[in-house]
Amino acid sequence: MSEWYKEDLAFIHDDGFRDYALKSAPGILEILRQNKINSGLVVDLGCGSGLWANELVKSNYQVLGVDISEAMIAIAQNRVPQAKFYVGSVFKIAIPPCHAVTSISECLSYLFDADNNRQNLIQLFRRIYQALTPGGVFIFDIVEAGQIAIGNKTKNFTEGKNWLVLVEKEELRSQNILTRRIITFRQVGEYYRRDEEIHYVQLYRATQIATDLRKIGFRVQTTRNYGSYYLPKGNAAFIARKPFPD
Numbered sequence: 001m002s003e004w005y006k007e008d009l010a011f012i013h014d015d016g017f018r019d020y021a022l023k024s025a026p027g028i029l030e031i032l033r034q035n036k037i038n039s040g041l042v043v044d045l046g047c048g049s050g051l052w053a054n055e056l057v058k059s060n061y062q063v064l065g066v067d068i069s070e071a072m073i074a075i076a077q078n079r080v081p082q083a084k085f086y087v088g089s090v091f092k093i094a095i096p097p098c099h100a101v102t103s104i105s106e107c108l109s110y111l112f113d114a115d116n117n118r119q120n121l122i123q124l125f126r127r128i129y130q131a132l133t134p135g136g137v138f139i140f141d142i143v144e145a146g147q148i149a150i151g152n153k154t155k156n157f158t159e160g161k162n163w164l165v166l167v168e169k170e171e172l173r174s175q176n177i178l179t180r181r182i183i184t185f186r187q188v189g190e191y192y193r194r195d196e197e198i199h200y201v202q203l204y205r206a207t208q209i210a211t212d213l214r215k216i217g218f219r220v221q222t223t224r225n226y227g228s229y230y231l232p233k234g235n236a237a238f239i240a241r242k243p244f245p246d
Protein backbone atom coordinates (compact mmCIF):
# COMPACT_ATOMS: atom_id res chain seq x y z
CA MET A 1 0.00 0.00 0.00
CA SER A 2 1.50 3.38 -0.97
CA GLU A 3 1.89 6.02 1.72
CA TRP A 4 0.15 8.73 -0.30
CA TYR A 5 -3.41 9.28 -1.31
CA LYS A 6 -4.42 6.39 0.90
CA GLU A 7 -8.06 5.35 1.07
CA ASP A 8 -9.50 8.39 2.88
CA LEU A 9 -7.51 11.11 1.09
CA ALA A 10 -8.18 9.42 -2.27
CA PHE A 11 -11.91 9.44 -1.48
CA ILE A 12 -11.81 13.08 -0.32
CA HIS A 13 -9.76 14.23 -3.33
CA ASP A 14 -12.22 12.54 -5.65
CA ASP A 15 -15.26 13.94 -3.85
CA GLY A 16 -14.13 17.45 -2.95
CA PHE A 17 -11.21 18.39 -5.21
CA ARG A 18 -12.43 17.32 -8.63
CA ASP A 19 -12.67 20.82 -10.11
CA TYR A 20 -9.07 20.96 -11.36
CA ALA A 21 -9.52 17.84 -13.52
CA LEU A 22 -13.10 18.45 -14.60
CA LYS A 23 -12.80 22.18 -15.34
CA SER A 24 -9.52 21.61 -17.23
CA ALA A 25 -11.05 18.84 -19.34
CA PRO A 26 -12.89 20.92 -22.02
CA GLY A 27 -9.77 23.06 -22.61
CA ILE A 28 -7.49 20.02 -22.89
CA LEU A 29 -9.90 18.23 -25.23
CA GLU A 30 -9.83 21.37 -27.38
CA ILE A 31 -5.99 21.31 -27.45
CA LEU A 32 -6.12 17.66 -28.63
CA ARG A 33 -8.58 18.56 -31.40
CA GLN A 34 -6.51 21.60 -32.45
CA ASN A 35 -3.62 19.16 -32.90
CA LYS A 36 -5.85 16.87 -34.97
CA ILE A 37 -5.79 14.18 -32.29
CA ASN A 38 -9.40 13.00 -32.40
CA SER A 39 -8.89 9.38 -31.33
CA GLY A 40 -6.15 6.95 -30.32
CA LEU A 41 -4.31 6.28 -27.09
CA VAL A 42 -3.83 8.95 -24.42
CA VAL A 43 -1.52 8.03 -21.53
CA ASP A 44 -2.48 9.88 -18.35
CA LEU A 45 0.35 10.08 -15.82
CA GLY A 46 -0.89 10.55 -12.23
CA CYS A 47 -4.42 9.74 -13.36
CA GLY A 48 -5.79 9.82 -9.81
CA SER A 49 -9.39 8.68 -9.56
CA GLY A 50 -9.94 8.69 -13.32
CA LEU A 51 -11.96 11.92 -13.61
CA TRP A 52 -10.04 13.07 -16.69
CA ALA A 53 -9.82 9.51 -18.08
CA ASN A 54 -13.61 9.42 -17.97
CA GLU A 55 -13.86 12.61 -20.04
CA LEU A 56 -11.38 11.17 -22.55
CA VAL A 57 -13.30 7.91 -22.90
CA LYS A 58 -16.56 9.85 -23.39
CA SER A 59 -14.80 11.64 -26.27
CA ASN A 60 -13.76 8.34 -27.92
CA TYR A 61 -10.12 8.16 -26.87
CA GLN A 62 -8.46 5.03 -25.46
CA VAL A 63 -6.84 5.63 -22.10
CA LEU A 64 -4.00 4.16 -20.10
CA GLY A 65 -3.87 5.73 -16.64
CA VAL A 66 -0.96 5.34 -14.25
CA ASP A 67 -0.88 6.32 -10.60
CA ILE A 68 1.27 5.45 -7.61
CA SER A 69 -1.77 5.28 -5.30
CA GLU A 70 -3.65 1.97 -5.19
CA ALA A 71 -6.65 3.71 -3.63
CA MET A 72 -6.85 6.24 -6.47
CA ILE A 73 -6.56 3.47 -9.08
CA ALA A 74 -9.32 1.47 -7.36
CA ILE A 75 -11.70 4.44 -7.74
CA ALA A 76 -10.56 5.01 -11.34
CA GLN A 77 -11.15 1.37 -12.34
CA ASN A 78 -14.62 1.51 -10.92
CA ARG A 79 -15.40 4.82 -12.64
CA VAL A 80 -13.97 4.00 -16.09
CA PRO A 81 -14.00 0.24 -16.74
CA GLN A 82 -13.31 0.92 -20.44
CA ALA A 83 -9.86 2.36 -19.66
CA LYS A 84 -6.72 0.49 -18.58
CA PHE A 85 -5.14 1.48 -15.30
CA TYR A 86 -1.86 0.58 -13.73
CA VAL A 87 -0.45 1.14 -10.23
CA GLY A 88 3.13 2.37 -10.44
CA SER A 89 5.42 5.35 -10.56
CA VAL A 90 5.54 7.38 -13.75
CA PHE A 91 9.32 7.46 -13.32
CA LYS A 92 9.51 3.67 -13.68
CA ILE A 93 6.79 2.52 -16.08
CA ALA A 94 7.25 1.98 -19.81
CA ILE A 95 5.24 4.42 -21.91
CA PRO A 96 3.63 2.73 -24.93
CA PRO A 97 3.39 4.37 -28.38
CA CYS A 98 0.58 6.94 -28.10
CA HIS A 99 -0.96 10.10 -29.55
CA ALA A 100 -0.92 12.16 -26.37
CA VAL A 101 0.42 12.11 -22.83
CA THR A 102 -1.24 14.16 -20.09
CA SER A 103 -0.42 14.82 -16.45
CA ILE A 104 -2.96 17.11 -14.86
CA SER A 105 -2.86 18.80 -11.45
CA GLU A 106 0.82 18.94 -10.56
CA CYS A 107 1.46 15.17 -10.60
CA LEU A 108 5.05 15.43 -11.86
CA SER A 109 5.92 17.84 -9.03
CA TYR A 110 5.19 15.34 -6.25
CA LEU A 111 8.22 13.80 -4.57
CA PHE A 112 6.46 10.53 -3.72
CA ASP A 113 8.96 8.50 -5.70
CA ALA A 114 12.52 8.94 -4.39
CA ASP A 115 13.58 8.77 -8.05
CA ASN A 116 11.77 12.03 -8.83
CA ASN A 117 14.59 14.50 -9.40
CA ARG A 118 15.40 16.93 -12.19
CA GLN A 119 17.59 14.43 -14.08
CA ASN A 120 14.91 11.71 -14.03
CA LEU A 121 12.22 14.25 -14.93
CA ILE A 122 14.20 15.15 -18.06
CA GLN A 123 14.65 11.43 -18.74
CA LEU A 124 10.86 11.02 -18.44
CA PHE A 125 10.38 13.88 -20.94
CA ARG A 126 12.70 12.01 -23.33
CA ARG A 127 10.75 8.76 -22.94
CA ILE A 128 7.50 10.61 -23.59
CA TYR A 129 8.99 12.20 -26.72
CA GLN A 130 10.01 8.75 -27.99
CA ALA A 131 6.57 7.28 -27.24
CA LEU A 132 4.59 10.02 -29.00
CA THR A 133 3.70 9.72 -32.66
CA PRO A 134 4.85 12.73 -34.73
CA GLY A 135 2.32 15.52 -34.16
CA GLY A 136 1.52 14.08 -30.71
CA VAL A 137 1.27 16.30 -27.65
CA PHE A 138 2.35 16.19 -24.03
CA ILE A 139 0.15 18.38 -21.82
CA PHE A 140 0.96 18.84 -18.14
CA ASP A 141 1.26 21.34 -15.33
CA ILE A 142 3.59 21.99 -12.42
CA VAL A 143 3.84 24.15 -9.30
CA GLU A 144 6.18 27.15 -9.17
CA ALA A 145 7.51 28.87 -6.02
CA GLY A 146 5.64 31.85 -4.59
CA GLN A 147 2.26 30.48 -3.49
CA ILE A 148 3.17 31.15 0.14
CA ALA A 149 5.23 34.06 1.49
CA ILE A 150 8.69 33.15 2.80
CA GLY A 151 8.58 32.16 6.48
CA ASN A 152 4.78 31.78 6.46
CA LYS A 153 2.65 28.71 7.11
CA THR A 154 -0.92 28.70 5.87
CA LYS A 155 -3.64 26.60 7.48
CA ASN A 156 -6.96 25.87 5.76
CA PHE A 157 -9.81 23.47 6.08
CA THR A 158 -12.38 22.13 3.64
CA GLU A 159 -15.41 20.10 4.59
CA GLY A 160 -17.66 17.74 2.66
CA LYS A 161 -20.76 15.77 3.52
CA ASN A 162 -18.99 13.18 5.66
CA TRP A 163 -15.41 14.37 5.77
CA LEU A 164 -13.15 17.21 6.84
CA VAL A 165 -9.65 17.98 5.62
CA LEU A 166 -7.10 20.32 7.23
CA VAL A 167 -4.05 21.44 5.24
CA GLU A 168 -0.95 23.21 6.53
CA LYS A 169 1.37 24.52 3.80
CA GLU A 170 4.87 25.90 3.85
CA GLU A 171 7.47 26.65 1.18
CA LEU A 172 11.04 25.66 1.97
CA ARG A 173 12.64 28.10 -0.44
CA SER A 174 16.24 26.97 0.12
CA GLN A 175 15.24 23.53 -1.20
CA ASN A 176 12.48 24.75 -3.52
CA ILE A 177 10.04 22.40 -1.86
CA LEU A 178 6.42 22.95 -0.84
CA THR A 179 5.21 20.85 2.09
CA ARG A 180 1.55 20.06 2.60
CA ARG A 181 0.60 18.43 5.89
CA ILE A 182 -2.84 16.98 5.34
CA ILE A 183 -5.05 15.72 8.17
CA THR A 184 -8.27 13.98 7.17
CA PHE A 185 -11.35 12.99 9.15
CA ARG A 186 -13.79 10.70 7.36
CA GLN A 187 -16.98 9.31 8.78
CA VAL A 188 -16.94 5.53 9.12
CA GLY A 189 -20.12 4.32 10.81
CA GLU A 190 -20.72 6.37 13.93
CA TYR A 191 -17.21 7.78 14.20
CA TYR A 192 -14.78 9.94 12.23
CA ARG A 193 -11.51 8.22 11.29
CA ARG A 194 -8.37 10.38 11.43
CA ASP A 195 -5.46 10.01 9.01
CA GLU A 196 -2.49 12.14 8.10
CA GLU A 197 -0.14 12.48 5.12
CA ILE A 198 2.73 14.83 4.37
CA HIS A 199 3.28 15.63 0.71
CA TYR A 200 6.53 17.12 -0.55
CA VAL A 201 6.20 18.96 -3.85
CA GLN A 202 9.14 20.20 -5.93
CA LEU A 203 8.85 23.82 -7.02
CA TYR A 204 10.10 24.29 -10.57
CA ARG A 205 10.59 27.37 -12.73
CA ALA A 206 8.37 27.25 -15.80
CA THR A 207 11.08 28.82 -17.97
CA GLN A 208 13.54 26.05 -16.99
CA ILE A 209 11.02 23.27 -17.72
CA ALA A 210 10.23 24.83 -21.12
CA THR A 211 13.97 24.95 -21.94
CA ASP A 212 14.40 21.29 -20.93
CA LEU A 213 11.50 20.27 -23.20
CA ARG A 214 12.83 22.31 -26.16
CA LYS A 215 16.29 20.71 -25.87
CA ILE A 216 14.63 17.32 -26.38
CA GLY A 217 12.90 18.52 -29.56
CA PHE A 218 9.42 19.54 -28.36
CA ARG A 219 7.74 22.73 -29.63
CA VAL A 220 6.56 24.28 -26.39
CA GLN A 221 3.83 26.68 -25.35
CA THR A 222 3.58 27.70 -21.68
CA THR A 223 0.13 28.68 -20.42
CA ARG A 224 -1.71 29.55 -17.18
CA ASN A 225 -5.05 28.15 -18.31
CA TYR A 226 -6.63 25.14 -19.96
CA GLY A 227 -9.27 26.84 -22.08
CA SER A 228 -11.52 28.88 -19.79
CA TYR A 229 -10.12 27.25 -16.63
CA TYR A 230 -7.36 29.32 -15.01
CA LEU A 231 -4.92 27.28 -12.94
CA PRO A 232 -4.41 28.08 -9.25
CA LYS A 233 -1.91 30.89 -8.55
CA GLY A 234 1.64 29.65 -9.01
CA ASN A 235 0.83 26.80 -11.40
CA ALA A 236 2.06 26.69 -14.99
CA ALA A 237 0.99 24.37 -17.80
CA PHE A 238 2.85 23.22 -20.91
CA ILE A 239 1.64 22.14 -24.30
CA ALA A 240 4.64 20.33 -25.76
CA ARG A 241 4.24 19.09 -29.33
CA LYS A 242 6.43 16.53 -31.09
CA PRO A 243 6.95 17.97 -34.56
CA PHE A 244 6.49 16.02 -37.79
CA PRO A 245 9.81 15.20 -39.48
CA ASP A 246 10.83 17.76 -42.18
Ligand SMILES: C[S@@+](CC[C@H](N)C(=O)[O-])C[C@H]1O[C@@H](n2cnc3c(N)ncnc32)[C@H](O)[C@@H]1O
Nearest residue numbers: 021046047048067068069089090105107110113
Ligand atom coordinates in the same frame (compact mmCIF):
# COMPACT_ATOMS: atom_id res chain seq x y z
C1 LIG B 1 -3.31 16.17 -7.15
S1 LIG B 1 -3.52 14.50 -7.61
C2 LIG B 1 -4.20 14.69 -9.25
C3 LIG B 1 -4.92 13.47 -9.74
C4 LIG B 1 -5.60 13.62 -11.11
N1 LIG B 1 -4.65 13.89 -12.17
C5 LIG B 1 -6.66 14.69 -11.06
O1 LIG B 1 -6.48 15.74 -11.70
O2 LIG B 1 -7.68 14.48 -10.38
C6 LIG B 1 -1.85 14.00 -7.96
C7 LIG B 1 -1.75 12.54 -8.35
O3 LIG B 1 -0.42 12.25 -8.77
C8 LIG B 1 -0.10 10.94 -8.31
N2 LIG B 1 1.36 10.80 -8.31
C9 LIG B 1 2.28 11.57 -7.68
N3 LIG B 1 3.52 11.13 -7.93
C10 LIG B 1 3.40 10.05 -8.76
C11 LIG B 1 4.33 9.17 -9.37
N4 LIG B 1 5.65 9.28 -9.20
N5 LIG B 1 3.84 8.20 -10.16
C12 LIG B 1 2.50 8.04 -10.35
N6 LIG B 1 1.58 8.85 -9.78
C13 LIG B 1 2.01 9.85 -9.00
C14 LIG B 1 -0.75 10.90 -6.93
O4 LIG B 1 -0.88 9.60 -6.42
C15 LIG B 1 -2.08 11.59 -7.20
O5 LIG B 1 -3.08 10.70 -7.60
